[in-house]
Amino acid sequence: GRARFVPVVLPTAKAVEARYPLTLNTGRVRDHWHTMTRTAKSARLSAHLAEPFAEIHPADALRTGVSHADLVRVESATGHIVVRALITLRQVRGAVFVPMHWTDQVAANARVGTLIPAVTDPHSGQPASKRTPVRIQRVALADYGFAVLRTRPTCIDADYWVVAKCPGGWRVELGGLRNADDVAAYARALFRSGDDALLLSYRDGVVGLRRVAAFDDMGLVGALFVGPTPVAVSRVWAVEQLSADMDQPGARLRVLAGRAGGGQPDRGAIVCACFGVGQNEIVNAIVNGECRSVAEVGACLKAGTNCGSCRAEIKGILDATRLQAAE
Ligand code: FES
Known part of the structure; x- marks a missing residue:
């Protein structure tokens, strides 16, 4: 079909930048669709990422005192949510990513829409869900x-x-x-x-x-x-x-x-949902010298050989494991 480009004037967010120094981006994860009304019914799809999270750059995490696996409050001028901190170099400094899928049906307080101002594009009706000023704060709970x-x-x-x-x-x-x-x-x-x-x-x-x-x-x-x-x-x-x-x-x-007996290995968090392959299994195959590429991980463990949506994550594990071995 045919389309028409419409110039957009972005509203300035300067007034709140001091209080909210980070920029929130929202989006999807590979396993879920919209508000999970169907995908949350799938145990296989839910195995990869079972919690809502905030991707935070290590420098921003250090500055705000947030550690990996902490709970973190993400707050904007319109509200706040509490999600798990995921500290990663995938995220750029000064920005935070939170997925859009988790609703009150499956989580206490993780609706990312709470953080987005009710400002929509006059032509498309699309909310400005990619650049909301926010701040983050570690949440300490008794248990x-x-x-x-x-x-x-x-x-x-x-x-x-x-x-x-x-x-x-x-x-x-x-x-x-x-x-x-x-x-x-x-x-x-x-x-x-x-x-x-x-x-x-x-x-x-x-x-x-x-x-x-x-x-x-x-x-x-x-x-x-x-x-x-x-x-x-x-x-x-x-x-x-x-x-x-x-x-x-x-x-x-x-x-x-709370653990397997007899030295049974922990497979680790599921990376490949299609074949139920865990992170520790992939790391072990790399460390043992059995796998040096995504294709070899596929040949060895089948991971990544069906829908392929886990291949980027497998590549990340390969790179991180090799880097660790070289240090
Ligand atoms: S998640 Fe489908 S091939 Fe790994």
């Missing part, structure tokens, strides 16, 4: 949690939460748990487990770890891990426990321990 559960929770009592579909159920990231002094009761309400479920719990009063897992005849009903810092349990491994045989010796205690 953090991660849970896997068979049934989607109906009510999550926490300042920060994000729920995502996973094989066998749901996974939930938590922060600022409310009314969680009795963590077993909190877990029961979150899992929606019946009174007949077997509850195992563990508490380390020195470092402040609390863990609860519930089991029934079908296996794991839910597992909740809570600590004073973001929980370091392998997400991929924890999700796999929802489909694992809990009658195997030691299986239930391993859930409570």
